[in-house]
Amino acid sequence: MAERARQKAGEVDARVAAGEAGSLAGTILAVKDLIVMKGGRVTCGSRILADFVSPYDATVVERLEAQDAVIIAKTNMDEFAMGSSNENSHFGAVRNPHDRQRVPGGSSGGSCAAVAAGMVTAALGSDTGGSIRQPAAFCGVVGLKPTYGRVSRYGLVAFASSFDQIGPIAQTVQDAGDLFRAMAGHDPKDSTSAQLAVPVLDEHSGEKIKGLRIGLPKEYFADGLAADIRTAIDQLVARLAADGAEIVDVSLPHTEYAIAAYYIITTAEASSNLARYDGARYGYRAEQSDSLEEMYVRSRSEGFGEEVKRRIMLGTYVLSAGYYDAYYRKAQQVRTLVRRDFEQAFTVCDCLLTPTTPTTAFKLGEKTADPLNMYLSDVYTVSVNLAGLPAMSVPCGVDSANLPLGVQIIGNAFDETTVLKLGRHIEQSRVER
Amino acid sequence: MSYEAVIGLEVHCQLSTESKIFSGSSAAFGGEPNSHVDPVCLGLPGVLPVLNKTAVIFAIKTGLAMNCRIAGHSVFARKNYFYPDLPKGYQISQFDEPLCEHGYLEIQDGNESRRIGITRIHLEEDAGKSIHAESFVKSDETLVDVNRCGVPLVEIVGEPDIRTPREANLYLTELRQIVRYLGVCDGNMEEGSLRCDANISVRPAGQKELGVKTELKNMNSIRGVERALEFEIARQVKILEEGGSIQQETLLWNANTNEAAPMRSKEYSHDYRYFPEPDLVPLSITDEWIADIENSLPELPSARRRRLAVEYGVPEYDAAVLTDNQALADYYEEVARAAGDGKAASNWVMGEVLGYLNEHNLNLKDLKVTSENLAALLKLVAEGTISGKIAKTVFAEMASTGEQPDTIVAAKGLVQISDSSEITGHVQQVLADNPTEVEKFLAGKEQVVGFLVGQVMRATCGKANPKLVNQTLRDELQRLRK
Numbered sequence: 001m002a003e004r005a006r007q008k009a010g011e012v013d014a015r016v017a018a019g020e021a022g023s024l025a026g027t028i029l030a031v032k033d034l035i036v037m038k039g040g041r042v043t044c045g046s047r048i049l050a051d052f053v054s055p056y057d058a059t060v061v062e063r064l065e066a067q068d069a070v071i072i073a074k075t076n077m078d079e080f081a082m083g084s085s086n087e088n089s090h091f092g093a094v095r096n097p098h099d100r101q102r103v104p105g106g107s108s109g110g111s112c113a114a115v116a117a118g119m120v121t122a123a124l125g126s127d128t129g130g131s132i133r134q135p136a137a138f139c140g141v142v143g144l145k146p147t148y149g150r151v152s153r154y155g156l157v158a159f160a161s162s163f164d165q166i167g168p169i170a171q172t173v174q175d176a177g178d179l180f181r182a183m184a185g186h187d188p189k190d191s192t193s194a195q196l197a198v199p200v201l202d203e204h205s206g207e208k209i210k211g212l213r214i215g216l217p218k219e220y221f222a223d224g225l226a227a228d229i230r231t232a233i234d235q236l237v238a239r240l241a242a243d244g245a246e247i248v249d250v251s252l253p254h255t256e257y258a259i260a261a262y263y264i265i266t267t268a269e270a271s272s273n274l275a276r277y278d279g280a281r282y283g284y285r286a287e288q289s290d291s292l293e294e295m296y297v298r299s300r301s302e303g304f305g306e307e308v309k310r311r312i313m314l315g316t317y318v319l320s321a322g323y324y325d326a327y328y329r330k331a332q333q334v335r336t337l338v339r340r341d342f343e344q345a346f347t348v349c350d351c352l353l354t355p356t357t358p359t360t361a362f363k364l365g366e367k368t369a370d371p372l373n374m375y376l377s378d379v380y381t382v383s384v385n386l387a388g389l390p391a392m393s394v395p396c397g398v399d400s401a402n403l404p405l406g407v408q409i410i411g412n413a414f415d416e417t418t419v420l421k422l423g424r425h426i427e428q429s430r431v432e433r
Numbered sequence: 434m435s436y437e438a439v440i441g442l443e444v445h446c447q448l449s450t451e452s453k454i455f456s457g458s459s460a461a462f463g464g465e466p467n468s469h470v471d472p473v474c475l476g477l478p479g480v481l482p483v484l485n486k487t488a489v490i491f492a493i494k495t496g497l498a499m500n501c502r503i504a505g506h507s508v509f510a511r512k513n514y515f516y517p518d519l520p521k522g523y524q525i526s527q528f529d530e531p532l533c534e535h536g537y538l539e540i541q542d543g544n545e546s547r548r549i550g551i552t553r554i555h556l557e558e559d560a561g562k563s564i565h566a567e568s569f570v571k572s573d574e575t576l577v578d579v580n581r582c583g584v585p586l587v588e589i590v591g592e593p594d595i596r597t598p599r600e601a602n603l604y605l606t607e608l609r610q611i612v613r614y615l616g617v618c619d620g621n622m623e624e625g626s627l628r629c630d631a632n633i634s635v636r637p638a639g640q641k642e643l644g645v646k647t648e649l650k651n652m653n654s655i656r657g658v659e660r661a662l663e664f665e666i667a668r669q670v671k672i673l674e675e676g677g678s679i680q681q682e683t684l685l686w687n688a689n690t691n692e693a694a695p696m697r698s699k700e701y702s703h704d705y706r707y708f709p710e711p712d713l714v715p716l717s718i719t720d721e722w723i724a725d726i727e728n729s730l731p732e733l734p735s736a737r738r739r740r741l742a743v744e745y746g747v748p749e750y751d752a753a754v755l756t757d758n759q760a761l762a763d764y765y766e767e768v769a770r771a772a773g774d775g776k777a778a779s780n781w782v783m784g785e786v787l788g789y790l791n792e793h794n795l796n797l798k799d800l801k802v803t804s805e806n807l808a809a810l811l812k813l814v815a816e817g818t819i820s821g822k823i824a825k826t827v828f829a830e831m832a833s834t835g836e837q838p839d840t841i842v843a844a845k846g847l848v849q850i851s852d853s854s855e856i857t858g859h860v861q862q863v864l865a866d867n868p869t870e871v872e873k874f875l876a877g878k879e880q881v882v883g884f885l886v887g888q889v890m891r892a893t894c895g896k897a898n899p900k901l902v903n904q905t906l907r908d909e910l911q912r913l914r915k
Contacts, residue, residue: 055477153481154480155480156479157478160711161711162711189481192713269708275513276476276521278517319707320704
């Protein structure tokens with residue numbers, strides 16, 4: 001890892017000197033440890049892959065290095081991206097740089113903490129139900145989840161294939177946008193990546209947001225939202241209105257079913273995606289088993305952590321004969337309804353504005369005993385993944401305990417431009433104040 | 434009581450694409466174990482499948498040739514189960530939305546023709562191979578060879594329309610011939626590029642309700658399928674006649690003992706937890722694409738058999754032999770056209786050519802007798818330049834040297850003697866040399882004519898036109914009689 005970074009840095013120096021530097025020259029990156037790099041370990045925060053070395057590079061790594069970014073580190077994460085606090089890592093919990101007694105959020109907690117602490121210019125995370133945006137909010141940094149299909153997943157170790165997206169975590173919207181553009185675009189190695197041109201964005205152009213129709217979904221401002229966050233967003237909305245944005249009240253009526261549908265479909269996909277970690281060919285294998293079945297059971301029981309095992313069991317259950325229709329099929333129907341809610345909303349507005357999280361960063365250990373309560377930290381982020389839409393969390397001040405809080409901008413499919421533009425405006429207006 | 438069997442066959446065909454169905458490594462048979470691999474077919478963390486377009490085209494060809502409806506929209510699904518030779522822990526297959534449905538194959542038994550329904554044909558990936566019982570494997574170990582992982586397969590699921598082991602044989606023979614004609618599968622059951630499982634039940638003749646079925650696996654030849662079905666019918670009938678009942682189970686055929694034995698129940702009690710494969714988008718196939726593929730189909734075996742019978746006037750049996758494979762049928766047609774005699778061409782191809790190939794264990798492509806040269810030989814016979822008998826000698830020479838027939842005929846002086854004065858001379862000499870036989874003839878023993886003809890042929894080294902010899906001999910003998 002270090003050797004590769006040094007070598008790349010040398011190359012970049014030479015290219016800068018020759019006047020041929022790529023668009024990301026000077027950018028120092030960290031990469032969440034479920035994105036593979038040739039010759040490097042990719043642990044996914046799990047014992048089962050603790051010593052696994054990848055023989056190939058992820059497409060995003062190739063694309064970022066092609067633009068002269070230097071990747072210096074892999075970052076800790078919740079095991080296989082399953083978690084909202086980064087406490088589910090085989091390698092130990094990540095702490096929030098703003099308050100070390102608190103979690104950084106998850107699952108891209110390591111990436112967000114590294115950016116917040118200024119260790120790197122920016123980092124890559126992955127977002128399946130909020131894993132970029134929720135920790136970005138907790139750590140006070142910018143986190144963008146692109147539209148599903150916008151960024152290649154080749155080389156991203158899968159949690160839930162129809163949800164996962166790689167995205168940038170950065171200190172500024174501009175950096176996030178630059179990284180996004182370098183990574184995005186069709187990849188022949190990922191059949192689900194879209195064959196759409198990546199727009200040359202104009203969020204830096206200083207264009208005002210006059211006339212931009214911003215929707216406020218009422219379901220995202222109901223009970224359970226911390227008062228400080230509500231106040232901060234109310235004030236932001238007032239400023240945006242004053243800047244000429246048109247504020248529209250909208251409704252996403254199936255929001256209340258989103259968490260349930262999300263946990264059914266993602267665990268179903270995960271139960272299948274994680275079947276390959278069985279001790280037979282690579283990864284952790286329990287010693288001295290008397291039969292193939294015992295080897296499977298012990299390797300997986302010892303190799304996976306509690307949260308991962310919980311989700312594999314749940315996902316296996318919902319796909320089982322006799323339960324498929326009641327759970328998996330039903331959840332897919334809910335997914336369609338959630339998607340339609342957004343389509344409906346985007347007929348009257350250009351983007352949506354919501355809180356990223358219901359609370360600011362909570363204390364380490366506060367929710368570990370109560371998985372359902374932990375799942376609710378993603379209440380505002382999972383719908384976006386069900387619908388495959390782009391969304392970004394942008395810092396929006398601090399609460400009374402001086403902890404960062406984030407506002408989420410949700411765009412229409414493949415309209416990252418509007419998301420970045422509004423994000424840039426919010427960021428600028430805070431700086432100006 | 435008489436019983437009727439109800440048989441449905443599931444056939445897997447490995448498609449002969451260059452690369453695997455979802456990745457770039459070689460799909461060729463064999464190879465050093467674990468050498469035809471890449472991160473995708475190894476199921477390494479982070480990889481994604483990308484569908485091989487040629488595999489789709491091959492599957493559509495198969496569907497069209499088997500009279501299926503090709504779905505405009507079909508979906509890949511994951512079939513989940515744990516096994517060491519299945520690197521991802523699931524097989525990418527198709528489940529409730531297959532590529533092809535509602536087809537049939539026509540089988541011909543003598544003059545009887547029957548349609549066997551095809552429920553569906555879908556695309557999927559093959560698994561690797563677990564190696565247990567080889568000399569180089571320790572007794573408590575299993576080795577895995579993943580070369581076969583990701584080789585494209587079509588699974589052809591037949592309706593339970595087959596009633597006898599013989600029909601099963603005819604169905605498989607027809608199916609194999611079709612995939613070979615299409616060039617989508619080499620049909621080699623021993624190497625496993627064509628595999629067949631059978632579902633079978635029996636019921637008293639005339640009964641409507643189906644009996645309890647069993648599944649037969651591990652047959653590695655068409656004859657093996659037929660034998661296994663014969664075995665299983667006899668086994669099921671015996672159980673029923675003794676008042677027992679059939680267990681629904683899977684049996685493995687053992688070609689060495691000619692018996693089928695039940696698998697351990699654990700090995701097949703799977704809940705596969707199928708769900709749509711999220712790493713692949715649904716397969717969309719336009720009518721235009723289907724039409725393009727349909728236009729590219731070769732003439733299929735059944736059509737070619739019919740055409741040969743009509744166009745060249747050969748019997749249906751001959752047509753079936755000649756169309757066994759495209760190369761042979763092409764060769765036959767070239768000979769027939771160039772020689773201008775379909776029947777003679779058929780006799781020669783089915784007799785001398787196939788006989789020679791069989792005897793020397795050769796393929797048609799190894800035969801040194803080109804279709805052009807064989808046609809030239811047939812012409813020499815037709816024109817009376819050489820006799821049919823000499824032609825066989827010439828053919829043997831052509832087959833061993835590859836030379837043209839007229840070169841051989843000229844070099845060996847094999848031209849047929851049809852000059853009547855020359856033949857008369859030989860005949861008179863033979864009669865003069867064999868006074869005893871002539872006496873016998875004059876005494877009424879007509880049979881000696883054969884002997885005398887033989888003497889003339891010998892005197893001319895077989896070159897004399899036999900018809901002319903016969904005629905001349907009889908004329909001369911008649912003259913002596915007077």
